[in-house]
Amino acid sequence: MRRYTLTVNDSTKVIEIEAVEANLFRVQIDGRLVDVTLEDHRDLAHSAITPAITPRAVASAGASALAAEPARQPSAAAVDTTSTTRQASPRPAETCAAAAAGGAGRSKMTAPMPGVILSIDVAAGAGVHRGDTVMVLEAMKMKNELKAPRDGRIAEIYVVAGQQVKFGETLIRFEEN
Amino acid sequence: MNADTMHYLLQGVQNVTWQSLTMVAIGLLLIWLAIVKEYEPLLLIPIGAGAVLANMPLSPLVGPEGALTVLYNMGVANELFPLLIFVGIGAMTDFGPLLENPRMVLLGAAGQFGIFLTLILALVLGFSHNQAASIGIIGAIDGPTSIYVSNKLAPELVAPITVAAYSYMSLVPIIMPPIMRLLTTRKERAIRMPYSSREISQRTRILFPIIVTIVVGTLVPFATPLIGMLMLGNLMRESKVVERLTGAASNELANVVTLFLGLAIGATMVGEKFLQLSTLFILALGLVAFCLDTVMGVVFGKILNAFSGGKFNPLIGAAGISAFPMAARVVQREAQKENFDNFILMHAMGANAAGQVASVVAGGVLLALMGAA
Numbered sequence: 001m002r003r004y005t006l007t008v009n010d011s012t013k014v015i016e017i018e019a020v021e022a023n024l025f026r027v028q029i030d031g032r033l034v035d036v037t038l039e040d041h042r043d044l045a046h047s048a049i050t051p052a053i054t055p056r057a058v059a060s061a062g063a064s065a066l067a068a069e070p071a072r073q074p075s076a077a078a079v080d081t082t083s084t085t086r087q088a089s090p091r092p093a094e095t096c097a098a099a100a101a102g103g104a105g106r107s108k109m110t111a112p113m114p115g116v117i118l119s120i121d122v123a124a125g126a127g128v129h130r131g132d133t134v135m136v137l138e139a140m141k142m143k144n145e146l147k148a149p150r151d152g153r154i155a156e157i158y159v160v161a162g163q164q165v166k167f168g169e170t171l172i173r174f175e176e177n
Numbered sequence: 178m179n180a181d182t183m184h185y186l187l188q189g190v191q192n193v194t195w196q197s198l199t200m201v202a203i204g205l206l207l208i209w210l211a212i213v214k215e216y217e218p219l220l221l222i223p224i225g226a227g228a229v230l231a232n233m234p235l236s237p238l239v240g241p242e243g244a245l246t247v248l249y250n251m252g253v254a255n256e257l258f259p260l261l262i263f264v265g266i267g268a269m270t271d272f273g274p275l276l277e278n279p280r281m282v283l284l285g286a287a288g289q290f291g292i293f294l295t296l297i298l299a300l301v302l303g304f305s306h307n308q309a310a311s312i313g314i315i316g317a318i319d320g321p322t323s324i325y326v327s328n329k330l331a332p333e334l335v336a337p338i339t340v341a342a343y344s345y346m347s348l349v350p351i352i353m354p355p356i357m358r359l360l361t362t363r364k365e366r367a368i369r370m371p372y373s374s375r376e377i378s379q380r381t382r383i384l385f386p387i388i389v390t391i392v393v394g395t396l397v398p399f400a401t402p403l404i405g406m407l408m409l410g411n412l413m414r415e416s417k418v419v420e421r422l423t424g425a426a427s428n429e430l431a432n433v434v435t436l437f438l439g440l441a442i443g444a445t446m447v448g449e450k451f452l453q454l455s456t457l458f459i460l461a462l463g464l465v466a467f468c469l470d471t472v473m474g475v476v477f478g479k480i481l482n483a484f485s486g487g488k489f490n491p492l493i494g495a496a497g498i499s500a501f502p503m504a505a506r507v508v509q510r511e512a513q514k515e516n517f518d519n520f521i522l523m524h525a526m527g528a529n530a531a532g533q534v535a536s537v538v539a540g541g542v543l544l545a546l547m548g549a550a
Contacts, residue, residue, distance in 0.1 A: 019375075024373065112371075112372060112518065112520035113372045113520050113522060113523050114372075131517060139520075139522055139523070140271070140274070140502060140505070140522060140523070140526050141502065142502070142505075142506050142509065142522060144509070144513075144520065144522065145517075146518075147517045147518060149518055167372050
């Protein structure tokens with residue numbers, strides 16, 4: 001468990017984050033428990049996305065799930081205040097609009113499981129359609145084609161062939177339209 | 178040149194029988210399957226070659242001191258080869274996905290039901306208790322376990338059982354998908370299960386093989402040789418201090434023993450013994466066992482799905498057999514057909530690794546049930 005003490009506009013908040021699973025965290029903000037799903041945990045320096053929160057459908061009464069973007073700071077006691085403010089600020093109990101599950105419509109593509117990138121079939125700037133194979137990820141000795149979750153133009157590729165990737169690592173960013 | 182000389186020179190031709198010709202043809206079929214269809218070529222080529230060589234007329238290879246007989250006595254009759262192969266399998270198996278998802282053990286257990294259902298079916302068809310148990314073990318879809326168990330219970334059936342086990346193992350991608358599709362709805366197959374890894378510490382990974390060996394060995398003593406060797410290989414792998422041994426077990430040892438085992442098993446496929454109605458029954462029952470495994474696995478997956486409130490993809494149940502890692506790959510492929518960005522491979526691998534252990538336990542339980550010494 002990690003405890004962050006953040007000061008936002010002179011009000012101090014204590015946030016406790018407990019990792020339930022690799023991408024599922026139980027966050028306690030001011031005594032309120034919130035389930036947080038981590039969609040991506042690339043360091044902010046690499047991240048081209050704003051750490052906005054995509055609200056998810058409420059899983060069970062009382063506990064609301066929300067998707068935070070780059071929340072996992074490698075054992076840093078203090079977190080970049082601007083990003084954390086926005087992660088911590090929403091009223092989770094009210095945010096229950098279902099976000100598109102699993103990637104469609106998101107601006108990035110992340111590794112669905114740990115493995116090694118075998119080949120990258122697209123180049124930055126290329127246009128892709130939903131379902132086009134963009135790269136091959138080898139996991140447990142099986143080649144898995146990773147396909148574009150949406151139509152769009154590829155803005156940036158963060159990995160190279162032969163690279164080991166962790167679960168949730170950002171692979172590709174799409175251009176915003 | 179008198180008649181006697183002619184007789185000696187043509188001895189080979191004179192000793193050709195229809196049985197030996199048929200067996201040579203079967204051997205060639207196995208070789209063809211291995212080369213053209215790439216069905217478990219590492220095993221089917223040695224088995225096919227063994228069958229061809231053993232059935233050549235007057236083949237000196239299967240005489241009392243023949244090379245293939247020596248191989249058989251060296252490692253099949255006394256069960257050494259399957260155990261050595263298990264060291265290699267242990268060194269190659271990553272139990273991480275199972276440790277991340279321990280509930281997959283349930284699916285590994287469910288995947289073994291086919292063994293016991295087939296056993297009952299074989300009894301009904303008139304096989305003896307020991308033979309029926311040996312046929313049922315084909316349902317473990319695990320070559321070394323099948324050889325080990327059937328050799329103890331019904332040595333006369335080792336050849337057809339081995340051929341059935343390895344053939345069906347290679348047919349996993351063909352046999353399983355239709356059953357999986359039949360038993361699940363499109364919606365169920367599309368259930369997403371995000372990867373949910375927890376970091377597994379090296380200590381856990383090292384303790385796992387030790388604890389499994391002690392627990393399983395105590396509960397099911399008959400499984401001790403198989404589980405002990407499997408877990409020894411895994412302990413070497415996870416300890417990370419004997420990489421040379423791990424490498425040797427998963428490469429040289431496994432390869433050499435596979436060659437020896439395949440040849441020796443192939444050599445037992447001698448015409449008069451193999452060409453019997455019972456062989457056909459065994460092949461058919463083996464297929465039944467395999468299908469029942471898949472059915473039970475998927476059904477159990479559906480039960481887990483009901484318990485989890487619809488969050489569990491029942492396809493994963495089909496991976497609870499021993500055919501590692503083919504079964505898990507098939508599951509992943511089927512899930513991806515419904516939903517291309519659904520990756521349940523790691524969950525399936527967990528179930529598959531559990532199936533690996535469970536089939537060994539099932540083999541031990543069978544031996545215990547039959548009171549084998």
